[in-house]
Amino acid sequence: MSQQLTNVRSQWSALTSKYSIYIILVVMVIISSILSPAFFSASNFSNISSQISVTTILAFGQTLLIICGLIDLSAGSVMALAGLVAVMAFKATGSIYLGLIVGIVVGVACNFVNGIVVTKFRTPPFIATLAMMTAARGVALMLTGGQNIYQLGDFVVWGKGTVLGVPTPVVFLIVVIIFSWYLLNHTRFGRYIYAIGGNQEAARASGVQVDAIKLKAYLVNGALVGLAGVLYMSRVNAGLPNAGIGFEFDAMTAAIIGGTSFSGGIGTAVGTLAGAFIMGFLGNIMNLLGVQSYVQQIVKGAIIVLAVAYDISSKNSKIKRILGSIDEKKEAAVSNA
Numbered sequence: 001m002s003q004q005l006t007n008v009r010s011q012w013s014a015l016t017s018k019y020s021i022y023i024i025l026v027v028m029v030i031i032s033s034i035l036s037p038a039f040f041s042a043s044n045f046s047n048i049s050s051q052i053s054v055t056t057i058l059a060f061g062q063t064l065l066i067i068c069g070l071i072d073l074s075a076g077s078v079m080a081l082a083g084l085v086a087v088m089a090f091k092a093t094g095s096i097y098l099g100l101i102v103g104i105v106v107g108v109a110c111n112f113v114n115g116i117v118v119t120k121f122r123t124p125p126f127i128a129t130l131a132m133m134t135a136a137r138g139v140a141l142m143l144t145g146g147q148n149i150y151q152l153g154d155f156v157v158w159g160k161g162t163v164l165g166v167p168t169p170v171v172f173l174i175v176v177i178i179f180s181w182y183l184l185n186h187t188r189f190g191r192y193i194y195a196i197g198g199n200q201e202a203a204r205a206s207g208v209q210v211d212a213i214k215l216k217a218y219l220v221n222g223a224l225v226g227l228a229g230v231l232y233m234s235r236v237n238a239g240l241p242n243a244g245i246g247f248e249f250d251a252m253t254a255a256i257i258g259g260t261s262f263s264g265g266i267g268t269a270v271g272t273l274a275g276a277f278i279m280g281f282l283g284n285i286m287n288l289l290g291v292q293s294y295v296q297q298i299v300k301g302a303i304i305v306l307a308v309a310y311d312i313s314s315k316n317s318k319i320k321r322i323l324g325s326i327d328e329k330k331e332a333a334v335s336n337a
Helices: 002-035 042-067 075-093 096-119 125-144 153-160 168-186 188-198 200-205 210-236 247-257 269-288 293-336
Strands: none
Touching: 002 269, 042 075, 042 168, 042 188, 042 210, 042 247, 042 269, 075 096, 075 125, 075 153, 075 210, 075 247, 096 125, 096 153, 096 210, 153 168, 153 210, 168 188, 168 210, 168 269, 188 200, 188 210, 200 210, 247 269, 247 293, 269 293
16 A cells, blocks of 8 residues: 555656646746736737747757757847848848848857857857857947947838737747757757767767767757847847847746756757746736836746756756665565575
8 A cells, every 4th residue: 555655656746747847837827817817818928929939939949959968158149149130131132031041140150150169179168158149249239339220111020020910929939839849859860969968978979970969959049049139129120239138048047947957968849938938927927016127037036046956856856766766676686586
């Protein structure tokens, strides 16, 4: 009887651990709806989705990198540079499509440099992307002389338009969600990402081209960062060289809350989406309740600490369970002998 109770508790613990992020999301929606009647409405959900679309797209790039054991501190600055160059390309040619393509190319180019510095020069990702963060911001300020660019005209369609009644940023977000989910779950590249993050040397010994996969991960991240830059500049209807400050940390927060482990090898696209919506719902309900902005920053900081602490605690508990299971098998083998 006691063994059955232990098994039930173990199964319940595993179940709640696996789906805890989604349980938290549902509970948050229920509590927020009680606190503010304006929260639970289609228009508010649409507004939240539009607001978090940029940071969520960045979060999918961060998820890919963190699973692989990498990081990108330059996402906010590169996003600003990519969006700014996209705006300048549009202003010069009048083509919204060329502007979109140029923005994505700039994001990919900057992350190509990140990838090369990390893989070829063996520079820690933290240092490499920190340098890119400073350099990209400097280039953005240099291109505009520190001045904003206004009157974007038709370029705003990327951030303020609609497709069949759905805001364009949300449409892009849906595409990115499907792309990220498929990439991580149904491609060899995705399997290699998990393998490298779980044990890089074991992956290398298995024949995985570790450096090539890391470089590709940065390139995919760059495309998402460039897209986020275009959407952001279009949404605010201006080219802002100082845009995106701290966005990389919001993106990482969404990924961590969604279950992506900083230790690498663990994370899902669906989890990151849930983490992004938790952050979006939290910010939205605090705004609806009139919570001051500096208090919101304190809350976000506390959430990051709790998420990382939970990640470490979960890993330690899992290791203890595995070791305990091994010890039990050894004891059973000795007793049987």
